[in-house]
Amino acid sequence: MGEFAVVSAKGVKRWQAGHPWIFRSDVSGRPGGDAGAVRVRDNRNKDLGWALWSPRSEISLRLIERNPDQAIDVGWWHTKIKNSVERRTGLEIDCNAFRLIHGEGDALPSLVCDRYDRWLVVQLMSAGLESFRGEIVESLKQVTGTEGILARNDAALRSREGLARETVLFYGDVPKEVEIVEHGVKYLAAPWTGQKTGAFLDQRENRRLVGSVARGKALDCFSYHGSFALHLAKNAERVTAIDSSARALDRAGQNARLNSLDNIDYVEADAFDWLTEREKSGDRFDTIVLDPPAFAKTRAALASGIRGYKDVNMRAMKLLARGGYLFTASCSFHLTRQLFMEMLESAAADSGRRIALRGFRGQPLDHPEILTIPETGYIKGALLEAMD
Numbered sequence: 001m002g003e004f005a006v007v008s009a010k011g012v013k014r015w016q017a018g019h020p021w022i023f024r025s026d027v028s029g030r031p032g033g034d035a036g037a038v039r040v041r042d043n044r045n046k047d048l049g050w051a052l053w054s055p056r057s058e059i060s061l062r063l064i065e066r067n068p069d070q071a072i073d074v075g076w077w078h079t080k081i082k083n084s085v086e087r088r089t090g091l092e093i094d095c096n097a098f099r100l101i102h103g104e105g106d107a108l109p110s111l112v113c114d115r116y117d118r119w120l121v122v123q124l125m126s127a128g129l130e131s132f133r134g135e136i137v138e139s140l141k142q143v144t145g146t147e148g149i150l151a152r153n154d155a156a157l158r159s160r161e162g163l164a165r166e167t168v169l170f171y172g173d174v175p176k177e178v179e180i181v182e183h184g185v186k187y188l189a190a191p192w193t194g195q196k197t198g199a200f201l202d203q204r205e206n207r208r209l210v211g212s213v214a215r216g217k218a219l220d221c222f223s224y225h226g227s228f229a230l231h232l233a234k235n236a237e238r239v240t241a242i243d244s245s246a247r248a249l250d251r252a253g254q255n256a257r258l259n260s261l262d263n264i265d266y267v268e269a270d271a272f273d274w275l276t277e278r279e280k281s282g283d284r285f286d287t288i289v290l291d292p293p294a295f296a297k298t299r300a301a302l303a304s305g306i307r308g309y310k311d312v313n314m315r316a317m318k319l320l321a322r323g324g325y326l327f328t329a330s331c332s333f334h335l336t337r338q339l340f341m342e343m344l345e346s347a348a349a350d351s352g353r354r355i356a357l358r359g360f361r362g363q364p365l366d367h368p369e370i371l372t373i374p375e376t377g378y379i380k381g382a383l384l385e386a387m388d
Helices: 009-016 074-086 133-144 201-213 227-233 246-258 271-281 299-319 337-351
Strands: 004-007 021-023 027-029 036-042 047-053 059-065 097-102 111-116 119-124 148-153 166-172 178-182 185-189 217-221 238-243 264-268 285-290 320-330 355-361 380-386
Touching (some): 074 097, 097 201, 119 133, 185 246, 201 380, 217 227, 227 285, 238 246, 271 299, 299 337, 320 355, 337 380
Parallel strands (some): 119 148, 217 238, 217 285, 285 320
Antiparallel strands (some): 021 059, 036 047, 111 119
16 A cells, blocks of 8 residues: 555654554544555654554554565564564463464554464454455464464454454364363363453463462352363362353363362352352352453443442452452453552452452463553452451
8 A cells, every 4th residue: 555644743642652553533644545554654744654554443543663664565474473473482381372462562453363272363453454364364374383263353343443243264274162271271262152262361370370379168250161260179179160151150160070170169140149148158268269251341331340349359358268368350451450459458448357469460471561552451460368
């Protein structure tokens, strides 16, 4: 694409500060062509580099290359993808599923690629990126030697880019289920139908942490397919896995059988109600995990989301045995670290317990959080201990 996009001084400042996005309101000169890669200039006609251009999106430009003389061709994509994959070297020793490309976190805006053993699942989340589908697929094939590439292009964000929402096979074949090995624990991922690209890979290292401190009577709330429960069960005497979905708990039981674990009990229930009932009955747990879905998916939902997070954390704190551990997490981007910690402080105060912070957790190496791009970070986690 030979045309230029011209950005405002505000847009230039945003790029200079390390954020790759330029919004529609900061594009003072729109290129006339279709979505793809465009060269970008400021209002003084200075070349700024190349960006992915999405004509229908509020995020109109995503910076990908600062050298205006660099061709954005298959060689460029091969180099960038190879660099991203090589940053994960060593992860395969203990795990066969992890993220290879984390979008803006790996300087490849709107591109996600997860490895599930010998297969890849990708998401192309912008119109500009979609125009390079062929180059991306070819580069992934060459760099990884994968047996198949599945596109989980079913996210709502695609609609805002004017793109179809679909799940489609790009290359080879990808099975409906893949057996994952994660720090000695096995579970089944579902690339075609599971959450995200097939599993929650972003909590991998936090699951390992929880397994290392687990003991006694353990509880996994919002268990889904039991990923945390499996790690808990390695060291805890008994684990209760709570989820509102019977179907999810069936898969959790299947995963337990993969690991020859018979010390997990499955309860279909609303976690809030179940925790309240356990408190009234005087139950106590030595290890608790709270990994709920995002309660604040939008900024408008933040206030009610914080109330939900505080409520469930306060109830869990009340159920901790003396010296017991609570690992609690949030995947809500709009709930910042500061707000997350303020929520926990408020929950601890209302619980009447003396709660100590034993560690703050974020995302694993394969989900890099760039300080100047807050959208690359969303996982917040804390390991807490009941001191009384």
